[in-house]
Amino acid sequence: MDLLxxxxxxxxxxxxxxxxxAISIYITxxxxxxxxxxxxxxSIGAYTASILTKxxxxxxxxxxxxxxxxxxxxxxxxxxxxxxxxxxxxxxxTLGFGEVVRVIMLNMEITNGALGLTGLKSxxxxxxxxxxAIGVSAQSVGVSVMQMKALLTLFFLVLLFAVILFLTLRLNxxxxxxxxxxxxxxxxxAKAMGLQISYYKMLAFIIGSVLAGFCGGLFAxxxxxxxxxxxxxxxxxxxxxxxxxGGSEIVWGPLFGALLLTxxxxxxxxxxxxKMIMYGAIMVLVMAFRPHGLIxxxxxxxxxxxxxxxxxxxKKEEF
Amino acid sequence: xxxxxxxQLLATCLLGTTILAGCGGGASTSTPAPAGGGEAxxxxxxxxxxxxxxxxxxxxxxAAYGEAQKAGLELAxxxxxxxxxxxxxxxxQMEDSGGKKESAINAVNKLINQDxxxxxIGPTLSGEMFAAGPVANEAETPIFGISNTAEGINDIxxxxxxxxxxxxxxxxxxxxxxxxxxxxKKAAFIYAANDDFSVSGFKTMKATAEQMGLENLGEAxxxxxxxxxxxxxxxxxxxxxxxxxxxxxYKEGSLVVKKARELGITATIIGGNGFNNPQVFEIxxxxxxxxxxxxxxxxxxxxxxxxTFVKAFEAKYGKKPDQFAAQAxxxxxxxxxSLLAAGKADRNxxxxxxxxxxxxxxxxxxxxxxxxxxxxxxxxxxxxxGGKFVPF
Numbered sequence: 001m002d003l004l005x006x007x008x009x010x011x012x013x014x015x016x017x018x019x020x021x022a023i024s025i026y027i028t029x030x031x032x033x034x035x036x037x038x039x040x041x042x043s044i045g046a047y048t049a050s051i052l053t054k055x056x057x058x059x060x061x062x063x064x065x066x067x068x069x070x071x072x073x074x075x076x077x078x079x080x081x082x083x084x085x086x087x088x089x090x091x092x093x094t095l096g097f098g099e100v101v102r103v104i105m106l107n108m109e110i111t112n113g114a115l116g117l118t119g120l121k122s123x124x125x126x127x128x129x130x131x132x133a134i135g136v137s138a139q140s141v142g143v144s145v146m147q148m149k150a151l152l153t154l155f156f157l158v159l160l161f162a163v164i165l166f167l168t169l170r171l172n173x174x175x176x177x178x179x180x181x182x183x184x185x186x187x188x189x190a191k192a193m194g195l196q197i198s199y200y201k202m203l204a205f206i207i208g209s210v211l212a213g214f215c216g217g218l219f220a221x222x223x224x225x226x227x228x229x230x231x232x233x234x235x236x237x238x239x240x241x242x243x244x245x246g247g248s249e250i251v252w253g254p255l256f257g258a259l260l261l262t263x264x265x266x267x268x269x270x271x272x273x274x275k276m277i278m279y280g281a282i283m284v285l286v287m288a289f290r291p292h293g294l295i296x297x298x299x300x301x302x303x304x305x306x307x308x309x310x311x312x313x314x315k316k317e318e319f
Numbered sequence: 320x321x322x323x324x325x326x327q328l329l330a331t332c333l334l335g336t337t338i339l340a341g342c343g344g345g346a347s348t349s350t351p352a353p354a355g356g357g358e359a360x361x362x363x364x365x366x367x368x369x370x371x372x373x374x375x376x377x378x379x380x381x382a383a384y385g386e387a388q389k390a391g392l393e394l395a396x397x398x399x400x401x402x403x404x405x406x407x408x409x410x411x412q413m414e415d416s417g418g419k420k421e422s423a424i425n426a427v428n429k430l431i432n433q434d435x436x437x438x439x440i441g442p443t444l445s446g447e448m449f450a451a452g453p454v455a456n457e458a459e460t461p462i463f464g465i466s467n468t469a470e471g472i473n474d475i476x477x478x479x480x481x482x483x484x485x486x487x488x489x490x491x492x493x494x495x496x497x498x499x500x501x502x503x504k505k506a507a508f509i510y511a512a513n514d515d516f517s518v519s520g521f522k523t524m525k526a527t528a529e530q531m532g533l534e535n536l537g538e539a540x541x542x543x544x545x546x547x548x549x550x551x552x553x554x555x556x557x558x559x560x561x562x563x564x565x566x567x568x569y570k571e572g573s574l575v576v577k578k579a580r581e582l583g584i585t586a587t588i589i590g591g592n593g594f595n596n597p598q599v600f601e602i603x604x605x606x607x608x609x610x611x612x613x614x615x616x617x618x619x620x621x622x623x624x625x626x627t628f629v630k631a632f633e634a635k636y637g638k639k640p641d642q643f644a645a646q647a648x649x650x651x652x653x654x655x656x657s658l659l660a661a662g663k664a665d666r667n668x669x670x671x672x673x674x675x676x677x678x679x680x681x682x683x684x685x686x687x688x689x690x691x692x693x694x695x696x697x698x699x700x701x702x703x704x705g706g707k708f709v710p711f
Contacts, residue, residue, distance in 0.1 A: 006431075007433050146458055223421065269414065
């Protein structure tokens with residue numbers, strides 16, 4: 001296994017991208033809201049960013065940010081009426097929203113309908129042009145151009161991911177994060193404590209949607225094409241499974257889910273026809289033995305406690 | 320307690336959406352085809368060994384296409400390795416894309432960088448090609464589409480080829496041949512608006528109709544997965560067209576044809592490439608009679624090469640080959656021929672040879688590439704008569 005192989009870099013890139021997506025679903029879940037509209041917001045972000053880079057020739061990074069903002073704006077409009085709903089009702093409403101977005105994208109002139117937009121600028125190419133502009137070429141680093149582009153894309157994504165993860169961890173420990181937690185645990189009790197429930201729910205919904213929109217833009221500019229069908233039910237299920245398989249209590253759960261669910265299909269590639277059977281079997285086993293997801297809030301604590309117990313036991317023996 | 324209920328809710332929703340997704344997709348079951356022979360050959364001196372990657376839609380909703388392609392490729396592989404013993408040995412490395420772009424990109428990346436293939440055949444869908452083609456092109460590896468008919472595939476780059484005739488060639492051939500015989504003047508259209516293949520076909524139909532001076536009476540749309548088309552077709556019946564142009568995949572297309580005849584539409588019906596499937600007769604039944612389709616391949620074509628292929632295919636798989644199998648079969652033959660001409664398993668040498676392809680005589684007709692690597696070939700126009708396609 002050559003780590004610099006563009007294939008491995010590509011797979012890791014998708015893992016990191018899905019990691020950001022996992023954070024986006026995690027933040028929405030933090031207040032206990034089950035939103036299935038993430039694929040819809042991704043779609044909005046992807047199309048906005050793609051149209052801006054393709055038709056309006058805007059710089060890639062400005063377009064990515066505007067795409068995320070557009071998703072946030074729509075979330076604001078959609079959130080107002082739907083966030084009054086609870087549980088399954090909210091899930092169905094947001095699922096409907098995702099479908100509406102898909103059908104709109106299918107029927108608009110500017111999105112090129114079912115054919116979608118193709119030939120978008122790739123993140124790797126854009127970054128490589130910058131790099132060449134400052135006088136560093138792939139040869140001077142000692143890798144091929146393809147590797148360099150894959151590496152640059154990956155570095156860029158890892159950087160973004162690190163920033164987003166850092167902010168999420170900070171959010172967790174802030175006043176807002178604790179409010180989210182309180183609302184998830186018991187809405188009525190949180191209200192009694194004087195928390196503005198609708199405000200915090202809206203906030204979580206919008207942060208999640210902005211991140212999903214951002215991921216959509218990234219996705220479009222990594223694969224260089226975008227079609228309405230990229231953001232259908234299957235995508236919703238995929239995003240949701242990050243949280244279901246990984247666990248939704250702490251941020252590491254969905255992240256682990258994203259890592260597992262993105263790398264498994266690639267690791268199982270050698271099984272060819274039996275790939276999906278194995279994939280399904282692993283999912284069933286996880287759900288049977290870890291119904292709250294692989295990583296729960298106390299998983300790390302248990303691990304560390306056992307280790308510290310062992311350590312103290314070892315110390316005793318020494319005496 | 321609350322925590323538990325929440326995760327139960329999560330799981331319920333996941334299950335629910337999966338079921339919904341299953342409904343929308345119209346899942347099709349796939350049975351693994353028997354593994355192709357011709358693997359255990361000793362390599363002798365002077366023999367070129369070439370590893371060719373295949374990216375195909377082998378699992379999921381479009382697995383029927385992937386299976387047909389796989390069957391065509393494996394038949395060609397066995398024949399080629401037998402015929403070119405001592406000169407060329409081809410190995411195929413199959414990868415599944417599941418019809419997903421990310422998966423197609425990963426598969427192409429893996430084949431190029433990990434398996435070091437000399438060329439790639441596939442991916443199945445045009446959308447996948449638009450995502451994976453640039454990757455192969457950048458890595459200077461020839462990528463050969465065997466089922467991508469959308470416009471713009473060849474513009475991806477110098478290393479991108481295809482032997483699947485674009486719809487812009489097949490459809491006008493059918494429409495012109497049909498007009499000569501039937502002399503229609505007023506046209507109506509119906510197509511699946513949520514499918515890139517059907518929309519692309521419809522655009523070609525509309526442009527051709529304008530060129531031919533047909534009067535456009537109206538256009539109707541539906542979605543893939545629809546089963547009821549009475550509203551659209553009733554509207555079309557009122558317009559009273561001479562010819563109805565249908566651009567759809569076989570499942571919906573056949574249902575449209577059936578319903579149209581049920582409602583008493585007597586116009587000539589011309590279909591796009593999507594109708595090239597034996598399933599059409601099963602779904603539409605007698606209503607399919609008179610349906611006109613342009614196809615690069617027809618198993619009924621009275622041509623020695625075609626008949627040999629059909630017999631070999633039937634002997635191996637127990638069914639008639641469709642267009643996807645035929646184009647896959649031809650695709651591997653073209654690559655083998657170019658590899659022999661290049662004299663070595665080298666990506667750039669192979670590309671140069673492929674670009675020079677002239678008058679290749681395959682089971683799906685004669686094929687050449689023009690200077691932009693666009694396939695130039697002839698389409699066969701077929702008409703349904705007595706429950707099968709016969710040359711028009």
